[in-house]
Amino acid sequence: MEYLNAFWVGGLICVIGQILIDKTALTPARIVVFYVTGGVILTALGIYQPIVEYAGAGATVPLTGFGYCIAKGVETALCDRGILGAFTGGFTAAAGGVAAAIVFGYIFALIFNPKSH
Amino acid sequence: MIKKDNYSEYVKKKTKNSPLAKNCLWAFLVGGAICTVGQLILNGIKKLGVSPEDAKIWLPIILVFLGALFTGFGLYDSLAKRAGAGTIIPITGFSNSIVSSAMEFKKEGFILGVGAKMFTIAGPVLVYGTMAGVVYGIIRYIVMMIWG
Amino acid sequence: MEEKIGQQTLRLNTPVYVISHGNCVSAFEEDGPLKGRFDTVVEDEYFGEKTFELAEVKLQKTAITNALEHAGLKIGDLGLVTGGDLLNQCIASGYSMRDSGVPFVGLYGACSTMALSTCMATLAICSGFTKFAGALTSSHFCSAERQFRYPLEYGGQRPPSAQHTVTGSGAVILSAEKKSKLRVSELTLGRIVDFDVTDINNMGGAMAPAAMDTLTAFFTDTHSKPDDYDLIVTGDLGQYGSDILRDIMRQNGLPLGDNYNDCGLMIYDRERQDAHAGGSGCGCSASVLTSYILPEMELGNLKNVLFMATGALMSPTSVMQNQSIPAIAHLVHFVREDGSL
Numbered sequence: 001m002e003y004l005n006a007f008w009v010g011g012l013i014c015v016i017g018q019i020l021i022d023k024t025a026l027t028p029a030r031i032v033v034f035y036v037t038g039g040v041i042l043t044a045l046g047i048y049q050p051i052v053e054y055a056g057a058g059a060t061v062p063l064t065g066f067g068y069c070i071a072k073g074v075e076t077a078l079c080d081r082g083i084l085g086a087f088t089g090g091f092t093a094a095a096g097g098v099a100a101a102i103v104f105g106y107i108f109a110l111i112f113n114p115k116s117h
Numbered sequence: 118m119i120k121k122d123n124y125s126e127y128v129k130k131k132t133k134n135s136p137l138a139k140n141c142l143w144a145f146l147v148g149g150a151i152c153t154v155g156q157l158i159l160n161g162i163k164k165l166g167v168s169p170e171d172a173k174i175w176l177p178i179i180l181v182f183l184g185a186l187f188t189g190f191g192l193y194d195s196l197a198k199r200a201g202a203g204t205i206i207p208i209t210g211f212s213n214s215i216v217s218s219a220m221e222f223k224k225e226g227f228i229l230g231v232g233a234k235m236f237t238i239a240g241p242v243l244v245y246g247t248m249a250g251v252v253y254g255i256i257r258y259i260v261m262m263i264w265g
Numbered sequence: 266m267e268e269k270i271g272q273q274t275l276r277l278n279t280p281v282y283v284i285s286h287g288n289c290v291s292a293f294e295e296d297g298p299l300k301g302r303f304d305t306v307v308e309d310e311y312f313g314e315k316t317f318e319l320a321e322v323k324l325q326k327t328a329i330t331n332a333l334e335h336a337g338l339k340i341g342d343l344g345l346v347t348g349g350d351l352l353n354q355c356i357a358s359g360y361s362m363r364d365s366g367v368p369f370v371g372l373y374g375a376c377s378t379m380a381l382s383t384c385m386a387t388l389a390i391c392s393g394f395t396k397f398a399g400a401l402t403s404s405h406f407c408s409a410e411r412q413f414r415y416p417l418e419y420g421g422q423r424p425p426s427a428q429h430t431v432t433g434s435g436a437v438i439l440s441a442e443k444k445s446k447l448r449v450s451e452l453t454l455g456r457i458v459d460f461d462v463t464d465i466n467n468m469g470g471a472m473a474p475a476a477m478d479t480l481t482a483f484f485t486d487t488h489s490k491p492d493d494y495d496l497i498v499t500g501d502l503g504q505y506g507s508d509i510l511r512d513i514m515r516q517n518g519l520p521l522g523d524n525y526n527d528c529g530l531m532i533y534d535r536e537r538q539d540a541h542a543g544g545s546g547c548g549c550s551a552s553v554l555t556s557y558i559l560p561e562m563e564l565g566n567l568k569n570v571l572f573m574a575t576g577a578l579m580s581p582t583s584v585m586q587n588q589s590i591p592a593i594a595h596l597v598h599f600v601r602e603d604g605s606l
Contacts, residue, residue: 003153010152010207011145017202018144021422022135025464028205028421029238033245035206040249044257057155060173061180062148062206063242069177070250078258086254090247097177098243101212102235104185105219109231112189114220114417116310116407119513121474124460128470131512132505133425140422188418197420204420213420221416224316238419 002056009055013062032063039067069093140201147196147203155180155207177208184212189220214238267391271486273479274453281387283447283599284440285338286555287331289324290433293406294544294552297533302556303433304331310407310432317407318356321434324548325350325361325403328434328555332399336438340365343438344395347382349373350403350547351430352412357403367399375576376472376501377455378402379435379551380595383572384452386439387597396442403434404546413581426467428503428545431532435551437559447562451487451598455479457578459591465584469506469529469542472575475592476502477513479573483596484519491521495567498558499594500550500574501529503543528553528574550574559599568601 020031042048048068052059059065073093077085119127158179163172187193193213197204204210218237222230236243268276289305305327312320325348333340346365348358349372362369370389374381379402386398407417409430415421439449458478462471476499484490491497491514502510507527514521528550529543554572561567573596579588 003156006156007149007153010155011149011203014144014148014202014206015141017206018141019137021202021205022137022140022424028202029241031202032205032210033241036242036246037249040246040253044253055152057159057176058149058152060176061152061155061208063208063211066177066208066211066242067246067249069173070246071253074250074254075257078254078261083255083258086251086258089254090250094243094246096174097181097208097211100178100181101185101215101239104182104212105215105235106231108185108189108216109219109223109227112191112220113223114217114407115191116410116417117191117195119516121460124474125462125464128462128464128467128505128509131509132467132470135422135424188420191418194418194420198422200420201422205422210420213418217416217418217420220418221411238415 005055006058009051009058010061013064035063036067039064040071043068043071066094066097143199144201144203147200148206151203151207151209180208181212184209185216188213188216211239211242271482273455273482274451274486276451277387277391277449279391279441280448281390281439281441282443282445283437283449283559284443284445285332285336285438286436286559287328287333287335288433288435288552288555289327289331290431290548290552293538294431294433294532297538299532299553299556302560303552310405317405317411318352321350321352321357321403321405321408322360324405324432324434325357325401328403329361329399329401329436332436332438338397338438340367343367343397343399345370345386345389346399346401347372347385347389348401349378349382351375351409357405357408358401361401374574374593374595375578376545376547376549377574377576377593377595378547379500379554380572380574380597383437383439383449383597384454384595387449387452390439390441397438397440399436399438401434401436402547402551404430404432404548406430406432409546423541424466425541426469426505427541428468428501428529428543429533429540430546431544431549431552433548433552435548435555437555446601446603447559447599448602449597450600451483453479453483453486453596455594455596457591457593459589461589463587463589465579465590467505468545468577468590469501469503470509471577471590472592472594473502473506473509473513475594476510476573476575477517479594479596480514481517481519483571483598491519491524493569494524494571495569496558497521497525497571498553498573499527501543501545502527502575503529503545504535505542531557562599562601565601565603570599572597572599
């Protein structure tokens with residue numbers, strides 16, 4: 001059941017992005033910015049948490065989930081360190097994914113060459 | 118009468134639009150599939166004894182790795198051609214944008230090519246995500262101070 | 266003495282002959298409708314080089330070598346080479362001509378470069394600067410993508426109006442001294458035309474007004490009309506740009522008939538190949554000119570051809586600054602003379 005929820009919620013979040021790509025002049029680069037920022041805002045407003053509870057990876061895998069992760073990290077860090085947490089919390093929560101992207105990006109750049117197929 | 122002031126609208130009318138329904142279907146199916154794979158991975162690593170807290174941190178790392186792998190083998194862009202937002206919106210798309218840039222700009226060297234240009238596409242996500250987090254943190258702190 | 270007619274056209278009274286041509290393309294172009302017509306086909310986009318930029322340099326060197334061989338000349342026999350490409354600072358052209366020892370004029374006309382370089386080489390001959398001149402240009406899908414758009418492995422989706430940059434180079438050798446059946450009859454240099462198009466995924470739409478402007482200038486200056494010619498080609502307006510051009514030329518009282526075609530539509534089979542709205546890039550018009558148009562004229566199947574290449578003069582920076590896309594088109598009128606020489 002949880003797999004079905006992950007599937008349709010994740011799929012729907014992507015469809016909204018597809019409509020934005022095809023129907024507006026927004027480029028994907030701008031759309032993903034709206035998604036990550038939107039994820040932070042929706043989490044701040046308490047709207048995203050229930051979606052995460054319902055859909056699991058369907059809510060955390062899309063980039064809105066990245067925003068959710070940042071916002072949650074900020075909330076935790078505020079409790080632990082006060083106002084400093086506003087600066088450290090987001091980065092700390094996102095660190096795993098970002099560090100992985102840097103490391104794997106570097107490694108794969110070492111190994112592979114781009115091709116045009 | 119086609120003139121300069123109505124030319125852009127005229128061009129839009131003459132140009133074939135992207136097939137919206139087909140694109141949305143592909144985005145839904147592929148995006149949903151990637152999320153489902155994510156859920157499978159999450160459950161899988163919890164079964165291996167990883168705590169739910171750590172599992173939430175492992176998931177993006179594993180998905181980033183998978184996105185990087187597919188990008189390295191030249192498969193991600195072939196999928197993305199059809200899937201559109203279905204491959205851009207999930208975190209694997211974030212990984213693809215970084216890895217593809219790193220691979221591309223290797224020719225300009227590892228420091229100024231790979232190092233500097235790795236984030237040409239993904240940079241905005243980090244900048245705006247971080248900023249949104251900081252702004253949220255400050256607002257939340259002020260709210261907590263005022264209302265206790 | 267050459268004669269300026271009208272506002273933008275020069276009529277050549279002293280003949281400048283097209284004495285040879287050469288090209289070099291990749292397997293993707295060879296897989297299209299012009300299969301078998303190219304001098305050299307390269308299987309691998311790296312062309313044995315370390316980078317795409319160096320591969321493009323090699324494409325150019327191969328094209329001009331082919332043209333020189335066909336003319337029975339060496340590079341040192343040329344008094345001038347004009348050339349350009351899409352890369353920043355036109356490095357494909359600068360580096361390909363680096364060791365030639367020949368005076369070189371680098372130009373930027375974006376995708377109009379084949380027509381522009383031919384016009385400039387012709388003018389150099391008319392002025393007496395040289396007796397033999399080469400006009401050269403190229404484009405490469407991979408080097409263009411990484412400069413103008415995205416890394417190759419990036420998962421982006423391209424709309425139907427996007428075009429596929431041709432990986433190819435074309436070279437033409439012109440002379441007033443050595444004769445041939447093909448010559449340049451007139452040339453028209455274009456003005457920059459900007460109809461406020463900002464969609465970089467629709468280059469054809471952005472360039473069509475410039476094509477209309479130069480074609481209209483040519484017909485006005487020469488007191489002729491579209492039906493007077495065997496073939497009128499545009500460089501790379503693609504499907505939508507060429508449809509738009511037909512509409513706006515008809516509105517202008519100069520309708521284009523079945524003798525109009527676009528090199529971007531001639532180079533790829535859009536049903537079978539993944540080329541969206543058609544081919545684009547400097548190499549598009551250059552490879553079609555040197556593989557189809559000039560050879561067909563040599564065979565006598567075409568006698569009177571208007572070759573017009575269009576270019577979009579924006580850069581990634583101007584696009585990010587929300588500027589619209591200005592375009593330009595230059596035209597060369599090639600004729601075949603049947604009489605004995």
